[in-house]
Amino acid sequence: MIKNKFSRRKFLSNIAGNLAFFFLSNAFLLKRLNAKTRPKIVIVGLGIGGATCLKYLNKISDLVDIIVVEKQNEYQTGPLSNLVIGDILKRKEICFKINKKKYEKVKFIYENVIAIDVKSKSVRFSKDLKINYDFLILSPGISYKNDILQGYSVTDKKNIPHCWDGESNIIKFKKRLTDLENNSKIIISSPDYPYRCPPAPYERASLIANYLRKLNKKGKILILDSKNSFTKQENYFREWKINYSEVIEWIPRRKGGKVTFYDQKKNLVKNSDGQIFRGDFIHIIPEQKAANIFYDSGLLNEGKDWCQINPISFELHDFRDIYAVGDSIDAWAMPKSAFSANSQAKVLAINLINKILEKEYVDPVFLNTCYSFSKEDRAFSISAWYRLNVKKDKIISLGSSESNVNANNSDRKLEAKHAFGWYETMVNDLFI
């Protein structure tokens, strides 16, 4: 157990009558909480991280006020979104509205957050509307760097949509893909680490190749990579050799894969050596950083890409009672994946409950399993457990391992089945 250094909040200093005993997950006997004022927890962002926090904190919704702020009332998941691009799933199959019947005591506000006011402990939506918090959880996803690639703007609607979050137009991406002529050349620019869902550029290339084949179109996919290696690389190489021989080509950074210039009108990119690559469909996956709300609120300075957190509580460094989870944080050894966000959010929520109830923190354990598809019935994965280092100030991996490179067809098929199973369990648990 780890000592909770939390000093009593104002609401706990005004102790009045007794509340009740509550049970959490049939395991945690919650200690008696006496308070005149109920703690108010505000969750910003209802993706995987935010929805997981909500599910766990809802277990003490008799003790606290929970307010969820989300700009959209429908959430499109990142996981399986490449299967929509690859025409394996329909977009509606990866879009969910939260089932509010599971959260009767929770207030939902569908507004765009402008900024967090740290001094007044409030969340601001517009000049006239703000809500106060005692504890604030930020799970807003990511934003994009606009100054890395000359000629490229994330907001230019004429570009191929990057489709790296639920806001991007995945249908538009797919239409432009579908409209490609036979023997078209597709260029994918893959970003440098760290970024959301590390194997996704390569899964996307695989499923685009699969889709073109379904359309009876030939084409070439060139991955220009800002990295010299990538996760599950050998598994991908094996899958490409079996399924997409001569279709997908990967160029690492050391061989000129780093794209530095983009010309939308001429349909070309240049690498750092000035070498020109022309394509019919140029798909830039932008370099990434923490969500804008951190910068707009002064929680993160320009030049810093990711939020620094306490790995036990997920509280932001230097900002008391503000917590962050998911892809905006620097989670050390943990990749930015949905599974990671889900696992981190469980620790955040459980330890926030412990803090509120003045119990000791749980020493965190995290798990990540990340599935990737090469076809609708072929998938492979990487898994790792994580704990804290001895100093308890960062997350370390206990050793990751991935699927056998030479796995047979039935193994690949079974992993595809498990990937869909994990997804169904997660979205049912969080949203349905």
Place this chain on the structure above:
Amino acid sequence: MNKISFYFILFFSISLFAGEDQTINLIVENCKSCHNLNIETTKKIPSINNLDKDEFVRLMKKYKNDNDNSVMNRISRVLSNRDILKMADKIYDKK
């Protein structure tokens, strides 16, 4: 898996997870990411609910020792036998 990784995992499997009950609780919470313990929401991943405690322990030890590099083999080989028994206590004793 190379030799260093093997000994790394072996070291942690006997020294880190066999600890506190709260840590076991968190391990089980992570199991729920794929295996919902309350309602069966998918048939694509084997249900833990349909097992009894002894069968769960037997299967987990099998996954851990089979060395077939399946997802469950990779996830369970970090766990000690004591971890598995404590997980079984946590999952089945409340039922």
